[in-house]
Amino acid sequence: GEDVEQSLFLSVREGDSSVINCTYTDSSSTYLYWYKQEPGAGLQLLTYIFSNMDMKQDQRLTVLLNKKDKHLSLRIADTQTGDSAIYFCAADSNYQLIWGAGTKLIIKP
Amino acid sequence: EPEVTQTPSHQVTQMGQEVILRCVPISNHLYFYWYRQILGQKVEFLVSFYNNEISEKSEIFDDQFSVERPDGSNFTLKIRSTKLEDSAMYFCASRKGPANTGELFFGEGSRLTVL
Numbered sequence: 001g002e003d004v005e006q007s008l009f010l011s012v013r014e015g016d017s018s019v020i021n022c023t024y025t026d027s028s029s030t031y032l033y034w035y036k037q038e039p040g041a042g043l044q045l046l047t048y049i050f051s052n053m054d055m056k057q058d059q060r061l062t063v064l065l066n067k068k069d070k071h072l073s074l075r076i077a078d079t080q081t082g083d084s085a086i087y088f089c090a091a092d093s094n095y096q097l098i099w100g101a102g103t104k105l106i107i108k109p
Numbered sequence: 110e111p112e113v114t115q116t117p118s119h120q121v122t123q124m125g126q127e128v129i130l131r132c133v134p135i136s137n138h139l140y141f142y143w144y145r146q147i148l149g150q151k152v153e154f155l156v157s158f159y160n161n162e163i164s165e166k167s168e169i170f171d172d173q174f175s176v177e178r179p180d181g182s183n184f185t186l187k188i189r190s191t192k193l194e195d196s197a198m199y200f201c202a203s204r205k206g207p208a209n210t211g212e213l214f215f216g217e218g219s220r221l222t223v224l
Binding site for chain 2: 030031033048090092094097100
């Protein structure tokens with residue numbers, strides 16, 4: 001079946017940029033999403049990108065999509081302690097979203 | 110801003126009991142979904158629902174599970190005879206159109222603990 005892969009952890013210093021990477025297998029995915037999940041909380045949609053775009057910027061967030069390589073990244077500029085969370089990449093595939101395992105973002109002071 | 114709401118936020122139940130998780134999707138949405146996330150694992154698709162019937166379901170969604178839209182606003186997930194391994198966070202989601210047509214909105218989730 002289709003799959004989404006992302007690394008499990010990313011550690012960055014406060015104030016630096018964080019880049020979380022994701023790869024997916026379904027080349028027909030039309031929408032690709034980034035969700036944030038804080039401990040014990042729900043899934044908060046951060047941003048999404050339509051497959052005919054290669055970049056989307058929203059304040060501190062920049063999403064880059066390389067459709068040829070099926071690679072998606074989320075850049076968080078000026079990372080703050082409040083950005084500590086698990087970040088999920090998800091890809092539309094037929095009738096459902098296929099989810100990555102999540103990348104835990106750890107902020108070092 | 111419209112949102113998907115779920116109740117209860119947390120339910121603790123004994124193994125073998127029936128549980129109903131409730132969701133109120135966004136009012137003009139037509140496609141509804143349940144996903145679950147076992148602690149520390151990936152979010153998994155359970156079922157999609159459109160036009161008062163199940164449109165797709167995963168292998169997880171066996172005879173123990175059922176969904177219903179009992180009125181114009183609620184969308185429920187029933188788990189008959191809960192098992193320990195049903196302990197998870199259950200997320201409801203809705204969207205205006207079918208898959209690949211737009212943003213999928215999620216609720217905050219209902220945490221189910223089976224003892």
